[in-house]
Amino acid sequence: MSLLDRSIKRRDFLHLSAGAAAAAALAHAAGAGTAHAAEAGANGGAAPHDAVAHDDEVVDGKGEWMPIHCHQNCNQMCLNMGYVVDGVVVRQKTDDSHADSFDCPQQRGCLRGRSLRQQVYNADRIKYPMKRKSWQPGGGENAHGELRGKDEWERISWDEALTYVVDELKRVYEEYGEKGVICNAWRWAPGSAMFPVIGGAIYDSEVESFGTWAFQTEALGMYSWGDHPDIMMAPDKYDLPNADTIVLYGCNPAWCHYSSMYWLHNAKKSGTQFVYVGPNYNESASSLDARWIRVRPGTDTAFLLAVIYEMIRLDEERGNVIDWDFVNERTVGFTPETMPADAKLDENFRDYVLGAYDDTPKTPEWAAEICGTPVEDITWYAELAGKENKVVFLHSYASSRYLGAENLPQAFMTVSALGGHYGKSGHGSAAIYTWDAGDSGYRLIQHAGGDYGYIDNLVGSPAVTGPGKNIEGPAWWRCMLDGRYITTSDGPFDLGSSDAVNDPTKLRANTPTYHEAQEMEVNPRLLIATNSNFMQTRGDLNTAIKVMRQADTCVSFEIKLSLTAQFADIILPVITHWEGNDDESWGELAWPSPFGDGNGQKQRKDALLAWRPLIKPLYEARDEKQVFREIIERMGANPDDAYPKSNYDQWLGYFLGMRELAPDLSKWEPVITWTDEDNEKYHASYPTQEGKVAFDQFMADGCYVCTRSADDARNYVGYRDDKLGIGEDGESVVVADTAWPRPSVSGKLEIYCQFKADNVNRTGLADEPLKPYANYFVPRRGYQETFANWETKEKGKFPLQAFTPHYMRRAHSCYDNMAWTQEAFRNPVFMNAADAAERGIEAGDTVMCFNDFGKMLRIAQPLQSMMPGTVAIPHGVHSVFDESDPEDIIDRGGSEQMLSDHQLSNYFPHLNGYNSLLIEVKKYDGEPLCEDFERAPFFAAGVDDAAAPAYLADPAAMYAASNEN
Template sequence: MALLEKSVGRRNFLKGTAAAAAAVAGAGLAGCAPKAKEESLSNTGADAKPHVVESDTAINEGAGKWVAAECWGNCGGRCLNKVYVVDGVVVRQKTDDFQDDTVETPQMRSCPRGHSLRQHIFGINRLKYPLKRKSWQPGGGDNSHGDKRGIDEWERISWDEALDYIAAELKRVYDNYGPRSVVNMGQEWNLLNLLGGRCQWNGTESYGNWFNAPIRIGTSVENGEYPNGMMANDRLDLQNADTIVLYGTNQGWHSAGNPAYYIRLAKEAGAEFISVGPDYNVTAAMMDAKWIRVRPGTDTVFLLAVAYEMIRLDEEKGDIVDWDFLHSYCVGFDAESMPEDAKLDENFRDYVLGAYDDTPKTPEWATRICGTPTEDITWFAGKLGKKDNVTLMHSYAPARYKGSIDLNQLMMTITCMGGHMGRPGNACGSSFNIESANGGPHLVTWGNVSLASSIPNPLEDPYICKPEIWKCILEGKYTCRGAYNGHYADPEVDNAFLMPQKEYEFDPRIIVSDFHNPLQATEDINLGIQAFRKMELVVEIDYHFTLTGQYADIILPCLSPWEGNLDKSQGDLELSTTGTLRISKKTNRDMVLALQPVVLPMYENKNETWIHTEIMKRLGLDPKEVFPISDIQAYYDKFAGATVVDDDGVTYKTLVTITQEDIDAWGVDGTPQEGVITLKEFLERGIYTMPRRPDDNLTHIAYKEFIEDPEANPRNTASGKMEIYCQSKADQINAIGYAKEPLKPYPTYHVTTYEESFSDFEGQQKSDYPFIMYQPHYLRRAHTNFDNNTWTREAFQNPVFINSQDAQEKGIQDGDTVLIFNETGKVLRKASVLETLVPGCIALPHGSRSYIDPESGIDYGGNENMLISAYHSQDPFFPQSDCYNSCLVDFELYDGDPIPDDVDKEPVMWTEA
C-alpha cells in the first residue's frame, strides 16, 4: 500500500493503532531500499517490509506540497525544515534550499534531529486522547493509590471527564490546603495564580553559575535569558580573528545547524583554533584545534594559572598584558584601580601572586588539580597576549560544576588582561543556543509573540531551588532564596532577585507539568519517583508519552508544533501553543522563521490555550484574564509587528506586507501595511534572511561603543566599568546566607569536584566514587526531545565515553556493557573507549529516556539523572545553580547480559486496561 494511495490518507492514518503508526514510519525509512525487496505493509505493522518509491520526482509531481516546518528542540540551531505533505501525512523532509548558499545569505540547513522529525510526530509514542491511570480516583488520601504510579495501566477517558477531575481536585486542594499545596513544574499554568498562586521550582539549568555575575560585573544577560548574550562579535567578524578559543563548546553537536559552518569560514580565513576542555570533540577536530586539556570542573584553577603566567610573561618580555585597557575600562585588577565602593583592601593581581594566602597561582600549583601540563598553561597565556586578535567563545558547561562561582568573572578578567574587547577580531561571549557563533542584536525581529497575560504569582516567596525540589516535597519544607532570574535589569535594587533565605513548611499534594518532562530532566529520578508517588494528583500536558507522563495520573494530549489550521475552509483556525507561539521568537540575529501548521490536528488532541480555558471555566474563572487575545490574533501580531533593520544599521522598518484580504482570512484585528515581503511569500519560503556583506553597517563588535567612549556609554555596574573587583556581586551572594564562607568580590579558587573525588586529596587516596561524570549535549536529541526517532537512535548509539587508560585498567573494551553507579542510582551503557578524553572522568550524554528495571533498579536507558543528587548538583554559594556536571561515580564491566542497541529496544508505551 503506497503512501500516496488513499488507503494511507489522513482519515485512515488517524484510525491506525500504534503498530500501524510504526508501519507508516517504517515505510518512510526505506525510501532507498532495493526494488527487489518491495513489499506491501500489513495492517498491523507486525510484518512490515521496506516500501520502495521509484524516485522523489514521482512523489513530488503534484501529489502534495512543501510546507515550512518547525524544529522546536531548543538546541539553538533554529534551522529551517520543510516537509512534503500528501493527504495529511508527511512523506518527505528537506531543509533550506530556496536561495543560493552564500556567505552573505547562508542556507539555514537543519541537522539530523530536524531531518527525522516526522518519525517523532507520527511515531508510536504519540498521545491520542485523554488518559487516566486506572487505579487513581479523586478525593485524595488512599484514593490516589500513589504506589502504583509508573506501573499502573491506563484507561481512555473523555475530555469532559479529564477536565472535570482536574478542576474538582484543584478546588478541593486549594480550599482545604492552600496555594502552597500545588507545585508547578512548567511555565504556562498562569491560571493557578488566579486561585492564590503556586509553588514554583527555580534553577539555572543550562546556565549553571554563569547567570548571577554578568548583570553585576559589566557584561549582560540578554533578554533575561542568555548570560553574555550578544557579547561575542557576529559571524562575519569571526574572520578577523587571529585566534579563536572554543572554551567548553561543541557547536557541531549542541547547536548543530549553521554555527559550525560560521567558525569553519573563520578557519578558512586563517584563524588558529584552540579547544579548551576535558575532551577533544568533533568541532575541535573539524577546526584542527590545539587541545588544551582541563579536567572537568577545574577551569577556575586553570585560568588563575593563566592569569599568573600572563603577568609573569609580561614582566619578562612585555606585550602580553594590556595595562592601558585594564586601567581605562576596568576596576579592581590591581591596587591602582580599586572601585570606590570596595569594602576589602584586596585586588586580583596580588591575590594571583599569592599575597593573601601565600599561594602563588603558578602552573605548578594548578596542574595538580586541573591536569593541564604546565607548558600548555604557559603557551595558552602567551596566545592571549595583547598583540593578537583573540576571540573567546564559551558555552555554559564549565559553569555547571561546584567551585565555578567565579568562572564568568574570571573569564572576563582574562579577556580584559589581553584587551580583547571592542575591536574587530576580539571578543569574549557565549556560544550557546541562538547566540552560537553569531552574536549581536537581532537584525530581523518578530512582533509581540506573547499569548498569555503575565499574571504575578500572589504567593509570598514561592520559589523552591530546583536541585533540591524532590527532597523538599518529601520532607514538606523548603527554603526560599528568591528567584535567580527575577528583576535582573534593575540596577537600583542591589538584591533585585536573590533574598536572604527563609524556610517554609508546605504540604504539596498536586504537581502540574506542561511540556517540560521534569521527572526525566531533573536530578535524582529515583527520589523524583518517590515525590510523585506521594502526590494526590499529577497532571501532565504533552503530545508524547514521556517518563513524566508514565508517573502521572491524568495525561492531557496537546497538539504537537506541527499541527493546526490556517485555512477556514478546512475548519476552525487553530495553532499549537506548545511550539509555534512559544519559542518561534528564538532565532539568530540574521533571520526569522515563518513557522506554520503542517497537518491538521490529529486524534483528539487540543492546544494548551483550549485546555487551560476549559479548566478555568469549570473553576468559575474568566479565561480572558489569562488569554486576552486569541491564538490566531497572537500569531498575526507577530507578523504584523515584525521588523528588519535598514541599511544604516540603526533604524528598523516593517518586514511584512499585509493586505485586508490577509486580515479577513484569519478573522483578526489589524490594518493593512507595506513591508519588504508579502505574507503569502513569507509563509511559502518559511524564512526571511537579512543579506549580509563584509562592508555593511550591520557587523556587531561587542563593547565597541563602551571602548570608544566609556563615559558616554558606561556599563551597567556601580563603577560604570568592567568590575574585576565587584562588591555588588559578592554582597548579593553573601546576603543569601547559604554559603559556609563569604564570597570574595574578585575571582578566587574554590574546591573543585576533582578534589572531592578523593577521600584524602593530599595523600591522593581516591574515594568510593572516583570518576567525574559530565553530560555533553548529544546530536541524537535536544535535551529530552526527539530521542525516540529511529534514524537518529541508529546513527547515534548513546554510549558512555571512557578514557582508554581508565578502560584498560578495568578490563573494558569498546562496545562492552558497562555498569555506572553511585549512592544515587545505577545505569547501563555500552562503552565508547577514546584517547580524546582526559583520564579520571566519563561522559554520559544528556537527556536519554529511562527504562528502569523494577527488580534491580538499574536504568537500561542510561539517563544521567539516575546518578545525580542534590549533593552533586547544588552550588555551595548560589543554591539556585544547577551544577549537575559535578557528579561522582564509579563504573565496571557489567557481569550480566549485554544490553541491546537502543534502536533495537521496544519503547515504553502507554497501555490501556
C-alpha cells in the same frame, strides 16, 4: 527508499502502519502494560517505526510544500519544509528558497529537525486522554501512588479528564492552599500562566542551561538578553576571520548549534587557528583541528587563575602581555589603583593571584595538580591571551554547570580583559550559544511590539509568581519530599535594594538579587507538568520517583509518553507545532501555541522563519493553551487574565510586527507587506504596511533572510558598536545603551565586584563568605572528592568524574524517540580508553555506572580523546526501570539523573550541577542491553482500543472520515 522508488504506494504503507499499530495496541491491552516492558523484544510485532511514505506524490506534484518552524530546545530556529498531501506530511526538506551564499545563507536544518515526521507520526504519541487504572480522586489510599510508573492505563473522554483535573484542583486548594499545587514546569511555559489566575502554585527557579553564568553577569559588566547571559556580544561572522585565534571554551557547537560551524570553518579557511579547552577532545575541536588544552571537569577556575598568574609574570618579565590602558580605563579591582568606590575589602585581585592573602601563589604548578593541565600548556595559553594577539574567547555554559563554579564567569572575563580583547576587530569575549552562535551581535530583525504585541502574560516575572514561591536549584525533588524549602530571592531576576549599591537602579532587572535565606513549607499533593519533562531532565531521579508516588494527583500534558507522563495519573494529549485547525466545519478551532515558551524573539539574527500548521490535530489531541483556558473557566476565573491574545493573533502579529534594520542604520523597516486584501483573507484588522515580501510569498518561501556584505554598516564587534533598539513609535532607530558604560555599578568590567559578594553573602548559606573577586575554593563533588586522601592521592570509592554533554541526536529529551537519529547516534557512555582497559571494559560492553545515589546501564565506548578519570554520559535519555528490587532500582535506559542528588553548590543555590557526578563504572554481568532503536517504541500501554474508531491509527483515514461527516 529512494525518491523514484515506486514499489509501494503511500496508502498501502499507511494501512500497513495502521494495522501494525492496532496489533501493538492489542498486544499491550493483553497485558504488556508496564512501560519498562518495552525493553524486551525487538519491535513486539510493530511495523518498523523508521519506515517512510512513498515519493510519488512529491514527484507528481500532488501536494504542497509548507514551512515548519523547528524550535524545540536547541533554539537554532532552522527552516524545514513539509510536503503535505491529503492532510499527511509525506516528506521533509530544508531551505532551498534562494541560492545559498555567505551574505544570504540558506537556513538549513539539522538531522534532528529533518526527522520530525518521526516525532509527529510516532507510535508513542498520546492519542487521547488517559487515566491510570488504579488511581481514584480524593488523595490518600485512593491514589495508589505506589503503582505510578508501572500501572496500566484506560482511555477516558476529555470531559472526564478535565472534570478530574478541576475537581482535584479545587479540593487541593481548599485543603492545602497554593503550597499543595506544584507547577512541574518552567515558569515561562504557557501553561504556567494559569496558576496565578486560579489560586497559585509553587514554582522552580533553577538556571537549567546557563549554570553560574546566570549568577551575576550584568553586575560584572557583561550583557544579558533577557535571562540569556553573556550573549550577543561576540564578533559576527564577518569579523571572526579577523582573529588570529578563536578559543572554544567548554563547548561543542557541532552537536549543539551546528549551523555555527559554517561561520567557524569560514574563519579557519581564512587562516584563523582554533583552541579547545575541556576534558575531552570533541567533534568541534576535531573538525577545526583545534589545539586541545586539557582541563578536568569543574577545575576551570583554578586553570584560569594560573593563566592570570602567568600573564602577570610574563608582563613583568618582558611587557606587552597585559593591556594596561584597557585595565586602567575599563576595569576595576585588578590593582590597588583601580579599586571601585564601593570596595569593602583592602584586597585587589592581582595581589590575591600572587598569594598575598592566602600564602598560595596561583602558579601553573599549583593549578596543574588540580586541573590536570600540563604546566607548559598553561603558560602557552597565557601567552595566547596577551594583548598583542588577536583572540576571540567563546564559551558555552557547560563548564559553569558544575558545583562550585560561581567564580568561573568572572575569571573568564578577567583573562579576556587583561589582554584587552574587548571592543576591537578580531577580538572578543562572549558566549557562543543558541541563535547567537557564530554570528553574534544585535538582531537585524526585531519585533516592534505595540499593536503587534504577541507575548502572553506569562509568569517568568517573579512579580507574578510572588515572593517565596520558587524552589531553588537541585533541591527541587528533595524539598518536595521533605516538605520544606529554602528561598533566597523572590525570583532569579528580581532587582531589590542592596547595601553595596547606592543606586541599585543602575543595575538591570536581569541581575539577580538575594535576601537572607528563609525556610518555606511545601506539600506536593497535586503536580501538573506542562511543556517540560522534569523527571527525565532534572537531577535526583530516585527522589523524584518517591515524590511522584506519594502525591495525590499527577497530571501531564504530553505529546508522547515521556518519563513524566509515565508517572502521571491523568495524561492529556496536546498537539505538536505541526498541528492546527482553522476550519470551523471540521470541528473545534485549534492553533498551536506560537512559540512554545512564549518568547517569539528566538529567531535568528538576520532571518525570519515562517511556519504554520501543516496538518489538522491528530487523534484527540488539543492545543495546550485552549485546554488551560477551559480549566480556568471551570475554576470560575477569566482565562483572558492569563491569555489575553489568541494563538492566531499571536502568530499573525508576530510576523507583521517584525522590522529589519536598514543597511544605513537609519530606520527599522517592515519585513512583511500587508494589504487590505490580506486583512480580509486572514480575518484580521492589522494596519497595512509595505515591506520586503508579501505575506503569502513569505509563507511559500519559508523564510526571509537579510542580504549582507563584508562592508555592511550592520556588521558587529561586541563592546564597540552601539546596541540598537526600536523606538517607541515602532519604527525609529534608538541607542539602547552604548558599549560603555557597562551595566555594572561602576560602569566598567568588575574584576572586583562588591555587589556580587554582598549579594550572595546576604543569604547566609555558605560557611565562608564569597570574595568580590574570582578566588579559588574547593568545589563540592569536584576532583578532590575522587580521593579518599588528597594528600597521599589515595583514590576513593567513586574515582571517576562524569559530565553530561548535550548530544546531537536530541535537545534535552526532545527528538529522542526518532529511530533515524537513534540509529545515527547511539546511547553510549564515553570513557578514557586506559580507564576502560583497567576495568576490563571493551567497546560494546554493557556497563553499570553507579554511586551511592543510583545505578544505570549503558553501552561502553572507550576513547583516547577523554582525559583519564573522566566519563561523558550524553544527557536526556528515557529511563527504563528494573524494579525487581524496589530498594535497588536499576535504570536500563541509562539516565544520568540516577547518579545525582540534591547537593547544593558552594554559594549559588539556583545552580544544578549536572556535570558534578562522581561515579564508578564496571562491566555488567547481567542481561546485556540492546540498542534503544531495537526496543519497541515507548507506548501508552494497557489501553483497550477495541471501542476506538478505526481511523485513529491512520491519519489519512481520519481526515477522510472528518470530511465525510
